[in-house]
Amino acid sequence: MVNICLICDFFYPCLGGVEMHIFQLGLCLIERGHKVIVITHKYQGRSGVRYMTNGLKVYYCPFIPAIQTVVLFTYIGTLPLFRQILLREEIHIVHSHAATSYLGGELLLHAKSMGFKTVFTDHSLFAFNDAASFHVNKILKYILCETDHSISVSHVSKENLSMRASLDPREISVIPNAVDCNKFTPNPQKRYPLNKINIVVICRMTYRKGVDLLVDVLQIICKQHPEVYFIIGGDGPKKRILEDTIQRYHLQNQTELLGSVPSHQVKDVLNRGHIFLNTSLTEAFCIAIVEAASCGLCVVSTNVGGIKEVLPQNMVLYANPTPSDICDKITLAIPLSKNFQVYQQHELVKQMYSWEQVAERTEKVYYQILQKSNQTLLKRFKDCFSNGQIYGLYLMILLILDLVFLVILDILQPNQRIQKSVIFNQVYKKQKEKFGDHSFKSEQNI
Amino acid sequence: MDYFKYCPWDGYRFSDNDVQCFICRRPKYQLTSYIQEEQEQKKWEKILYEKQPYDDNYIDETFLQSVQKQDNSTNGPDYKQLISKTSDLIFAINCVVFYLLSYFLMLHDIINTQLQLYFWLTIAITCLIMYSVVKKMKTQEILSNFKSIGIYISILLLFAPVMQTVNQTYADNTIYVLTSVAILIYIFLKDYDYEKDFTELDVSSWASLVFSSLLASRLHNELQVFLMIFASNLLFIFVPILQRSIKQKYNSVFRLINLISTIGLGLSLLFFSYFLALLFFGCVFFITFVSPLQIIWLYQYKNTIRGPWDLPNVKQYD
Numbered sequence: 001m002v003n004i005c006l007i008c009d010f011f012y013p014c015l016g017g018v019e020m021h022i023f024q025l026g027l028c029l030i031e032r033g034h035k036v037i038v039i040t041h042k043y044q045g046r047s048g049v050r051y052m053t054n055g056l057k058v059y060y061c062p063f064i065p066a067i068q069t070v071v072l073f074t075y076i077g078t079l080p081l082f083r084q085i086l087l088r089e090e091i092h093i094v095h096s097h098a099a100t101s102y103l104g105g106e107l108l109l110h111a112k113s114m115g116f117k118t119v120f121t122d123h124s125l126f127a128f129n130d131a132a133s134f135h136v137n138k139i140l141k142y143i144l145c146e147t148d149h150s151i152s153v154s155h156v157s158k159e160n161l162s163m164r165a166s167l168d169p170r171e172i173s174v175i176p177n178a179v180d181c182n183k184f185t186p187n188p189q190k191r192y193p194l195n196k197i198n199i200v201v202i203c204r205m206t207y208r209k210g211v212d213l214l215v216d217v218l219q220i221i222c223k224q225h226p227e228v229y230f231i232i233g234g235d236g237p238k239k240r241i242l243e244d245t246i247q248r249y250h251l252q253n254q255t256e257l258l259g260s261v262p263s264h265q266v267k268d269v270l271n272r273g274h275i276f277l278n279t280s281l282t283e284a285f286c287i288a289i290v291e292a293a294s295c296g297l298c299v300v301s302t303n304v305g306g307i308k309e310v311l312p313q314n315m316v317l318y319a320n321p322t323p324s325d326i327c328d329k330i331t332l333a334i335p336l337s338k339n340f341q342v343y344q345q346h347e348l349v350k351q352m353y354s355w356e357q358v359a360e361r362t363e364k365v366y367y368q369i370l371q372k373s374n375q376t377l378l379k380r381f382k383d384c385f386s387n388g389q390i391y392g393l394y395l396m397i398l399l400i401l402d403l404v405f406l407v408i409l410d411i412l413q414p415n416q417r418i419q420k421s422v423i424f425n426q427v428y429k430k431q432k433e434k435f436g437d438h439s440f441k442s443e444q445n446i
Numbered sequence: 447m448d449y450f451k452y453c454p455w456d457g458y459r460f461s462d463n464d465v466q467c468f469i470c471r472r473p474k475y476q477l478t479s480y481i482q483e484e485q486e487q488k489k490w491e492k493i494l495y496e497k498q499p500y501d502d503n504y505i506d507e508t509f510l511q512s513v514q515k516q517d518n519s520t521n522g523p524d525y526k527q528l529i530s531k532t533s534d535l536i537f538a539i540n541c542v543v544f545y546l547l548s549y550f551l552m553l554h555d556i557i558n559t560q561l562q563l564y565f566w567l568t569i570a571i572t573c574l575i576m577y578s579v580v581k582k583m584k585t586q587e588i589l590s591n592f593k594s595i596g597i598y599i600s601i602l603l604l605f606a607p608v609m610q611t612v613n614q615t616y617a618d619n620t621i622y623v624l625t626s627v628a629i630l631i632y633i634f635l636k637d638y639d640y641e642k643d644f645t646e647l648d649v650s651s652w653a654s655l656v657f658s659s660l661l662a663s664r665l666h667n668e669l670q671v672f673l674m675i676f677a678s679n680l681l682f683i684f685v686p687i688l689q690r691s692i693k694q695k696y697n698s699v700f701r702l703i704n705l706i707s708t709i710g711l712g713l714s715l716l717f718f719s720y721f722l723a724l725l726f727f728g729c730v731f732f733i734t735f736v737s738p739l740q741i742i743w744l745y746q747y748k749n750t751i752r753g754p755w756d757l758p759n760v761k762q763y764d
Contacts, residue, residue: 155492155494159512159513159753160755163456172503207762208757321758353495
């Protein structure tokens with residue numbers, strides 16, 4: 001049994017790709033007999049320790065998010081509480097998710113100083129030629145030079161990660177995301193409105209999700225195919241542009257804007273459609289198209305990033321990220337969608353992706369790194385210097401500060417005095433009736 | 447013996463003679479260090495939906511092949527093209543120098559204010575006529591533009607006394623330092639590629655208004671203040687619009703105007719100071735002929751990495 005600590009700024013009650021990944025991975029690892037805790041920052045109305053399904057213990061730590069649910073990088077501020085949690089829970093491995101989660105990065109560095117094994121999973125693609133990417137890549141390079149192993153969700157993501165952080169590609173495993181296919185099941189009877197070809201679009205209304213492309217596609221397709229009906233879910237800064245377009249070209253009869261769709265209603269929205277349209281400009285994996293394919297929809301997607309690796313050619317119509325090509329592919333998809341083998345597709349997707357497989361492959365990574373010896377302090381200093389002479393010196397100072405503070409904390413609060421926690425799921429498994437029915441049923445809402 | 451075609455750490459493309467990476471100095475690895483050597487094993491594919499008989503951290507020979515690095519040896523910028531692009535910067539500098547020269551003449555009463563008034567009005571009318579010809583405006587539009595200018599001039603005349611007193615309390619040194627900073631902001635942040643629409647003032651236009659109002663506060667009477675602000679609006683806001691229109695259709699005319707104005711300004715400066723004239727010509731020469739050579743030399747160090755992670759160019763709606 002391995003005691004694992006998953007860390008990320010992004011977790012429930014936020015519900016996105018990264019959040020679902022952490023949650024599902026945690027549950028499946030618990031099923032495999034490991035102990036899993038999650039550390040995140042507090043959310044409104046949610047602070048302290050919570051227990052979720054199957055005994056997944058979540059620490060909502062009192063770190064205040066600064067910008068877009070990401071905690072400010074304080075470096076030393078999080079150390080005392082984090083140290084106590086790791087020692088109390090007797091953690092073996094610290095696993096951080098998402099490059100933009102500074103809480104995860106900061107705690108990875110502390111975990112390394114404390115002698116734990118560290119793993120990092122990257123969920124996004126970053127370019128090399130804009131200001132935001134420079135800074136994220138620079139910080140990531142430092143954090144990942146200390147990590148024992150990295151995981152990326154696609155092969156393109158692995159190439160991107162190895163170049164951004166100058167990592168040995170042998171230290172990066174490709175373990176894709178998955179989808180709970182028992183939750184995303186097809187139901188053609190729910191297709192509404194009737195006698196129309198319903199095209200579903202569910203995404204955040206931001207630039208990266210290709211809303212500007214969608215605006216052009218909407219006008220062209222609605223004009224060329226009067227039988228088409230767009231069902232658009234999601235919210236964001238670009239939603240107003242869609243609303244303006246619908247107003248200007250009088251597309252109210254052929255479009256429906258749902259606004260923000262709660263996570264448990266996504267399946268119902270998908271089941272209303274024949275075709276799922278994804279216009280993202282960049283995606284490392286794109287869970288959305290897998291969910292749509294699992295619900296039996298014919299998928300039309302831009303072939304950017306790692307999307308091409310996700311589903312076979314017979315399930316997705318790939319288009320270049322131009323309005324004309326996307327419209328051509330939608331035109332091809334319309335006759336296909338009328339006689340689509342929805343249940344067959346669902347069964348195929350079920351065999352392709354499952355969270356149990358993800359947990360199994362992640363477990364292999366954990367066992368692999370547990371066999372490695374810890375890095376020496378000299379190696380860590382050399383890794384700091386590999387980031388550059390001036391920046392490396394600064395990082396060395398941070399590292400020394402970290403070690404000094406750890407020594408102080410060891411004196412003030414020795415390991416022996418920290419009470420170790422009971423392993424909930426072991427106790428739970430012996431006396432299930434006493435705790436009620438907390439078995440992992442995927443049909444249940446989170 | 448098969449070797450990697452690219453360095454797995456930084457994407458450097460190995461040539462046949464390389465034994466180590468040029469950038470990170472790591473040795474060129476053999477493929478057999480990584481590839482599982484089973485004869486009948488299924489070929490590795492870059493897919494995620496099938497379980498493959500390879501480890502999750504397996505590295506294939508196609509690793510990093512999607513990376514496109516800029517070939518700096520053949521795609522460098524053209525020297526002549528760069529020289530022609532410097533004309534916009536020279537024109538902006540000419541406008542600033544011309545404005546400062548007018549200010550100097552006015553401040554020291556070297557040229558009669560009335561004469562300056564006729565001069566600037568003539569320039570304004572000439573620019574407007576040129577703009578109307580280039581844009582092929584109808585008579586009604588031209589008359590409407592003249593009417594707008596008339597309204598604008600009367601408003602400016604009304605506000606001239608206020609503008610004279612706004613910054614009067616500041617010391618001369620402060621004014622000149624702030625003016626220098628504002629001029630630098632104007633030159634560095636000017637939209638030389640004409641990406642933005644002219645319906646809104648950008649930072650450089652605001653900077654020009656700032657330094658013109660600062661300088662105007664040092665002048666002696668309201669007419670001079672009016673002239674300076676009118677001249678700044680003409681030179682730094684309207685003339686760039688005219689410049690863009692002329693450049694789009696008659697690029698050679700623009701270049702001729704630029705050349706004549708540069709030589710004329712340089713010769714004018716000779717009357718005041720040989721040093722200033724030399725400095726002006728030196729700057730123009732450096733920007734026009736020396737800077738492009740520097741850019742071409744620096745281009746060999748440009749390191750652009752492109753791959754499937756780059757965002758495609760998509761028309762954005764605001």
